[in-house]
Amino acid sequence: MKKAPTIRDVASAAGVSVSVVSRVLNPDSGPVAPAKRETVLRVIDELGYRPRAAARELSVGHTPTIGLVVADLANPFFAQLADRVVWEARSHGVQVMVMTTQEDPHLEAESLETLLDRSVAGVIATPTGANIEKWARLRALGVNVVFVDRTIPELEAVDLVSIENVDSARRATEHMLGLGHRRIGLISGPLSTSTGRSRIEGYQRAHNNFSASVDPQLIRDVPFRGDGGGDAVGSLLTLRERPTALIVANTAQVQSSVRRLVQIGVRIPDDLSVIVFDDNPWTELTSPPLSVIRQPIDMLAVHSLELVLGRMQGRLPPAPRTIEVNADFVPRSSCSPMTLSTIN
């Protein structure tokens, strides 16, 4: 448990000043004679010297670290996003602090404080929708913020990377309408989130395009946490006029919803046609395999990272950017045309 060598150890062992060592460490910070550079590098290697991040951070004021704030990692969508972000960031020499909010504004606030304490240079986040002043404060202190998947409209001029939510929901809905369905259940995220609202809008727009009327009873906005999806499924299926199709547009509630369908013994697609948002690996292992809206998680990760790094290096025009990537509709076997027999 001996302690690690410092820059002064290196300097004295190499017979130079700390300034020289520092300049060797940071190639663009000043000239060093080639011979000395080599000596220093050799000594660094011999001693196994590594500069301590905290010391550097203290003097330069920030650190090549970003925060990633997501709801929870048990959700495959966030887990995969985190995996890609961590991976991509590392290839850029940037570390990632992963924080989870469990969709709790209070915990989100705490996470933001912590990230501030750690002097992170940027944050990628799926905001809960609350903590508006906290986010504003973070940005006022120079932290670059990029929202991914959802945003907070009240916060102006913030970068956003998401899928085309309105359009994806519209396409899924139109697919159902095209099959003849007219009572289409929609399980969406809470109205406090932009995704929740956008996907409902897409659903409505599709109905307009088909001159079909929307029954508000069929639209359920449920929280991301808990078992709301399953409950909504249960409730939708007890309506006097049962839906013949179901779109689960709340990523976090897909599992809960499908589990309930299986429990109840609903036959898919005979009793109910189903499309779910997000292509988790297991969606093709169910029987029948589920038709899905596939979110290009890799793209979301890459774009948001690029955005935050670009801001950190100041090589982006100041105007806020919104990047919308499109999500594919992947038809599998969970949708069938509306037939008379479908009506109970």
Place this chain on the structure above:
Amino acid sequence: MKKAPTIRDVASAAGVSVSVVSRVLNPDSGPVAPAKRETVLRVIDELGYRPRAAARELSVGHTPTIGLVVADLANPFFAQLADRVVWEARSHGVQVMVMTTQEDPHLEAESLETLLDRSVAGVIATPTGANIEKWARLRALGVNVVFVDRTIPELEAVDLVSIENVDSARRATEHMLGLGHRRIGLISGPLSTSTGRSRIEGYQRAHNNFSASVDPQLIRDVPFRGDGGGDAVGSLLTLRERPTALIVANTAQVQSSVRRLVQIGVRIPDDLSVIVFDDNPWTELTSPPLSVIRQPIDMLAVHSLELVLGRMQGRLPPAPRTIEVNADFVPRSSCSPMTLSTIN
């Protein structure tokens, strides 16, 4: 983008010295008159002062942060582990840096260097099995290391939290043997990992207990990354004497394996009885629902965190600890008794 207040700002605004402010910040570091304490707290609140982690870290030498090193977050097992660890750690006031190795020893080595630079006080990891000297070095520098799920036998005296691997595999195998199966395929992790070896051992032990012979052809150790599980499935099913049962004991290869079974059109359990390691949420959504060995991920997370925190606070006897939690066998509908008809 004004900059944040420092401890000296607080001190002068409160009309005291920085020492007093510091003592207010760290309650046990010395006496402060109640009146002044209150003044300082008020000023801190007014100014929105927060101590910078880097400065504190630099002077105390370490930071209340642990590293979590896992293979990848796309694997639900690790994702859930990470979720719990991050969550538990936060409730103890500890931050977590999540690093992924993608099972690549080179990336693992890089991660360790980074964690060292960041002066983390502890590391929870699922080691790739390589980098023995790096791990040793980390520990020599005073970083507390706890392995979870797998270990490196060559490293002595390291704490370990895992499930009872031998026993779990034994139980799963005996379940199959008890149903009359005598040709049981086993897909396991690489032999370079302790889990891989232990689970094979459990498989063999079960055969001994049943006085059944083990056909080495039925045992496949495949890498965690890639599509080895699917390939092993394919290969097992083309054996002259096909297995009538299959145990997938490589968590990372369950999806790939099951996907291949579905693709090939194998009927479960009619053609093949199946048990998989690890109870991902989707295992009960397949048809039939899969019988699983359920790893108590929460327990793994809680124990490893407790261990690493205990070491950090020096309130644990120096002897290395091995905590083995037991994994439940959850029977569902993917296993059936061996019958004559099962033989092709």
Place this chain on the structure above:
DNA sequence: TACAAAAGTGGAACCGGTTCCACTCCGGTC
């Protein structure tokens, strides 16, 4: 009332890097 012990306080060194600046060389130019 006297005096030791405890409470309270501020100054300053320190942690390990970065960076500014002054200074010494050196070669090239008129």
Place this chain on the structure above:
DNA sequence: GACCGGAGTGGAACCGGTTCCACTTTTGTA
């Protein structure tokens, strides 16, 4: 041969906390 500019170097301040220590004030006890 005087002068200039740039390469190369080291000293020292600085980042923002913590902590040791010397010092003063208060408190408790004989």
